[in-house]
Amino acid sequence: MSEATRQSPGVIGQPSGPAAGTSRSLGSMLGQLYRQRESTVFVIAVASFVGFWIVNSAFVSRTTLSVTFNDTFPAITIIALGEVFLLICGEIDLSVGFMVGFSPFMSYFLDVYYHVPALLAVLIGLLLGVLVGLVNGFLTVTVGVPSFITTLGTGFVLWGIMLYTSHAEPATVPANMSHFGSWLGGGNRYSWLIWAVVLTAIFHVLLTRTRWGVHTVAVGGNLLGSREAGISVARIKYGNFMFTAVLGALVGFQTMYYTNSIDPNSASYTPMFNAVTAAVIGGTAMLGGSGTIMGAVFGAVVLADLSVGFAIEGVSANLFYVIEGAAILIAMVANVQLARLRERGGR
Amino acid sequence: MAETIEHAGDVLRAEHISKTYGAVTALTDVNMYLARGEVLGLIGDNGAGKSTLLKILCGFQPPTSGRIFLEGQEVTFKSVDHARSLGIDAVYQDLALVNQLAVFQNMFLNREKISWPLVRNRAMRRETRERLDEMGVDIPSVNAPVARLSGGQRQAIAVARSVFSNPKILLLDEPLAAMGVKEGAIILDLVTKLKKQGNVSIIIIAHNYGQILQVCDRVNMIQDGKVALDKRADETSAEELTEVVVAEYRKALQERQRSA
Numbered sequence: 001m002s003e004a005t006r007q008s009p010g011v012i013g014q015p016s017g018p019a020a021g022t023s024r025s026l027g028s029m030l031g032q033l034y035r036q037r038e039s040t041v042f043v044i045a046v047a048s049f050v051g052f053w054i055v056n057s058a059f060v061s062r063t064t065l066s067v068t069f070n071d072t073f074p075a076i077t078i079i080a081l082g083e084v085f086l087l088i089c090g091e092i093d094l095s096v097g098f099m100v101g102f103s104p105f106m107s108y109f110l111d112v113y114y115h116v117p118a119l120l121a122v123l124i125g126l127l128l129g130v131l132v133g134l135v136n137g138f139l140t141v142t143v144g145v146p147s148f149i150t151t152l153g154t155g156f157v158l159w160g161i162m163l164y165t166s167h168a169e170p171a172t173v174p175a176n177m178s179h180f181g182s183w184l185g186g187g188n189r190y191s192w193l194i195w196a197v198v199l200t201a202i203f204h205v206l207l208t209r210t211r212w213g214v215h216t217v218a219v220g221g222n223l224l225g226s227r228e229a230g231i232s233v234a235r236i237k238y239g240n241f242m243f244t245a246v247l248g249a250l251v252g253f254q255t256m257y258y259t260n261s262i263d264p265n266s267a268s269y270t271p272m273f274n275a276v277t278a279a280v281i282g283g284t285a286m287l288g289g290s291g292t293i294m295g296a297v298f299g300a301v302v303l304a305d306l307s308v309g310f311a312i313e314g315v316s317a318n319l320f321y322v323i324e325g326a327a328i329l330i331a332m333v334a335n336v337q338l339a340r341l342r343e344r345g346g347r
Numbered sequence: 348m349a350e351t352i353e354h355a356g357d358v359l360r361a362e363h364i365s366k367t368y369g370a371v372t373a374l375t376d377v378n379m380y381l382a383r384g385e386v387l388g389l390i391g392d393n394g395a396g397k398s399t400l401l402k403i404l405c406g407f408q409p410p411t412s413g414r415i416f417l418e419g420q421e422v423t424f425k426s427v428d429h430a431r432s433l434g435i436d437a438v439y440q441d442l443a444l445v446n447q448l449a450v451f452q453n454m455f456l457n458r459e460k461i462s463w464p465l466v467r468n469r470a471m472r473r474e475t476r477e478r479l480d481e482m483g484v485d486i487p488s489v490n491a492p493v494a495r496l497s498g499g500q501r502q503a504i505a506v507a508r509s510v511f512s513n514p515k516i517l518l519l520d521e522p523l524a525a526m527g528v529k530e531g532a533i534i535l536d537l538v539t540k541l542k543k544q545g546n547v548s549i550i551i552i553a554h555n556y557g558q559i560l561q562v563c564d565r566v567n568m569i570q571d572g573k574v575a576l577d578k579r580a581d582e583t584s585a586e587e588l589t590e591v592v593v594a595e596y597r598k599a600l601q602e603r604q605r606s607a
Contacts, residue, residue, distance in 0.1 A: 209465045214452055218445045225443040229457040230428070289447045 038295045041282045044334065045301040048327075052309035059309055068308040070189050071258055074196035076300040078251050079275035080282075081203040082244030084296045087279055088207075089240050090220040090288030091140060091147040094272055095132065095155030099248030101267025102158045103128050104256040105166050111174050118177040122184070122253060129249035132158065133242030140241070141234045147241075155269070162267055171262045178257070186257025195254065199247075204293040216240065220288030248272075277328055278303055303328075356383045357416070358548045359404070359435075359516055364413035365572070366399050373399040375572035377413070381516065382564075384545040386538060388580070390556040391569035392592055397552050398520070400569065404550070405437035405518050406430030418515075434515035440524065441501035444508075446494035450486060451475040453493050454508050482507055483540050484533070499530030503537050510541060517541075517549045523558055531558055538562045557585040570595055 052059040059065075079096055086093050107125030110116040116124070132154065139150040173181070185192035207213035218226040219236045227233055251271065256262050280286060281302060282295025306327050310320050357380045364377040374396045381387050391397050403410045406424030415422055417433055424430040427437070444453050451468070454475045460467040475489045484503045486496060493501060502522060509517055519538075523531040539562050541547055553559040560566065560580055568576040568591060576591060 205465070209468070211459050211461060211466060214448065214459065214466060215457070217447055218456060221445040221447040222443070225445055226456075228427075228443045231457050289445075 041298040045298045048305040068304045070193050072304040074192040075251050076274045076278050077196045078247050080278040080296040082247040083275045084279045084284050084291050085240040087284045088220045088291045089216045093244045094151040096244050096248035097269050097272035098155050098158035098267045100252040100271050102162045103249035103252045104262045105162050126249050129246030130242050133245040137238035137241040141237045166264050168264050181257035184257050185254035358383045360416040362414045364410045366411050381548050385564045386542050386549045388559045388563035388566040389552045395569045396572045436509045436514035437518040438505050438509050439520050441505045444493045449490050451489040499533040503533050517547050519551045535562050
C-alpha cells in the first residue's frame with residue numbers, strides 16, 4: 001500500500017522516481033504501437049502508388065489519378081466505413097453490395113411508374129437502407145442467425161428483386177432525377193471524392209470520440225461485459241447494420257449520377273468484398289473489438305491503386321483478378337508479419 | 348463496533364436462506380448480516396456453498412426459501428440489474444473489462460462524460476487518474492489498453508469501476524484467485540482503503556483465507572450449507588480457521604469409516 005501511495009503523486013505530477021519514468025515510456029510506446037498499426041497499411045498504400053508510378057508514368061496523369069481517386073476510391077471507402085463499424089462490433093454485412101443497385105432501381109421505379117417526386121424517390125431509396133439494416137439486424141440480433149448467413153440471404157433477395165423488376169436491363173437516369181445529382185456526387189468530378197473525405201472524417205470522429213464508437217468497440221471486445229455494463233448491445237448492432245446499408249444505397253446513387261445510368265451489373269458481391277478487404281488490410285479485426293477508419297481508408301487507396309494500376313498496364317481483366325487476389329494476400333501477410341514483429345519488439 | 352449498533356445498522360441481512368438444485372442441496376439454512384462499513388470475509392472449503400450464496404445476494408438467482416433485508420427493508424431481487432439498482436454490485440474478477448479499451452474508457456464504460464456528441468476524454472482521464480490515486484491503485488497509464496495490465500491491476504480496475512457507481516454493498520468473488528502475493532496485495536490495499544473511506548460495505552468471498560483475514564472485520568465460515576462460524580477477525584486466526592475446516596474433514600472421514 002504505502003509504496004503505491006507514495007508513488008502515485010509522481011504519476012500525475014512531474015516524473016519522479018523510476019515508476020513515473022516507466023509509465024511515461026510505456027505510454028508513448030503504446031501510442032506508437034497504435035499509430036503503427038495504421039502506418040503499415042499507409043506504407044503499403046504509398047508503396048503501391050510509387051510502384052505503379054515507376055512502372056508507368058501514365059499512372060500519375062490527370063486522367064488516371066481522376067479514375068483512381070474520383071471514382072474507384074470513394075466507392076470502396078464509403079462502404080468500408082460501415083463495414084469497419086460492423087466488423088468491430090462482431091458482425092459483417094455481405095449484402096451491402098446489392099444495395100448499390102437495389103436502391104437506385106427502386107427510386108427509379110417510384111419516379112417513373114408511381115410519379116413520386118424525384119427528391120422524395122431518392123430519399124426513399126436511401127431510407128430503404130434503414131429498412132434493410134433493420135431486417136439484417138432483426139435476423140442476426142433478435143432471431144440469432146449469424147450475420148454471415150443472414151446477409152448472404154438478404155443479399156440474394158435484394159439481388160433477385162432488382163434483377164426481376166429491372167429485367168436485368170440498364171436504365172437511364174430520368175431528367176427530373178438528375179437535377180440534384182450535382183450534390184450527390186454527379187456534378188463536379190471531385191464531388192464524390194469530397195463525399196468520401198467528409199464521411200471519413202465524420203465516421204472517424206464517430207468511432208473514436210463518441211459513445212457510439214466506444215460502445216461499438218466494447219460490444220465487439222467483450223459482449224457479456226458490455227451487456228453487464230448496461231450497454232444495449234442490440235441497439236449498437238442494429239444501428240451499425242443500418243449505417244452500412246444506407247452507405248451502400250448512397251454509393252448506389254453516387255454511381256448512378258456519376259455514370260448517368262442505373263446498371264444492374266453495379267450490384268454484386270464485389271463492392272462488399274472491396275470494402276471488407278480495405279477494412280481488413282487496414283487492420284480491422286475480423287473477430288471484432290478493434291479497427292480504425294483511417295486504416296480502412298488507406299486500405300481503399302491500396303485497392304484503388306491496384307485496380308487502376310493494373311488496368312493501365314493493360315493486364316487483361318481475367319488475369320487481373322489473379323493479380324488482385326495475390327496482391328491482397330501479399331499485403332495481408334506483410335501486415336500480419338509486421339504486427340508480429342512489432343509485438344515482439346514491444347515486449 | 349458495539350453489538351447493538353451492528354444489528355441496528357445492518358445494511359444487509361439474510362435469514363433462513365436455502366437453495367436446492369433438484370435433489371442437490373447447496374444451502375440449508377444461512378443466517379448472516381453485514382454491518383454498515385464492514386468488511387466481511389465469507390470463507391469455506393470448495394463446494395461449501397459460498398458461490399451459491401453470492402449468486403443469491405447479487406440477484407443472479409433467487410433462493411429456494413428465506414428472506415433478504417436491505418437496510419431493514421425486505422427485498423426480492425428480480426435480476427442482477429435490479430440488485431445493482433438497489434446498490435449491490437458483484438465483481439467477478441476482471442471478466443467484465445473490455446481488453447481493447449483504455450483504462451479510463453473501461454472506468455467510464457456506459458457512464459461516459461459527454462458534451463454532445465463527443466465524449467470528454469480529457470475529463471474522464473483526469474477523473475480516472477484522481478479516483479485511482481485516491482484508492483491507491485497504481486497503473487502505468489490511464490491510456491493503456493486494459494489488455495496490457497497485470498492480473499492484479501486488472502482486478503483493481505474492475506473493483507475501482509464498481510466503486511465508481513457508489514454501491515452500498517460490494518461483493519468480491521475470489522478477488523485473489525490465481526494471483527501472486529504482490530498482485531494480491533494490490534487488491535488488499537484497495538479494500539483497506541475503501542474500508543477507511545467507509546462509504547461501502549464489502550463481502551469478500553475467499554477460498555484461501557490466510558491473506559483475506561488481514562482486511563476483514565469479521566469472518567463467516569460456511570460449512571454444509573450454513574454459517575458454521577461467525578467471529579471477529581481479530582479474535583481468530585488463519586490457524587484456527589484451518590483447524591475448523593480440518594476438524595470438519597476428520598469428522599466426516601471418521602463417520603464414513605464408521606459406516607463402512
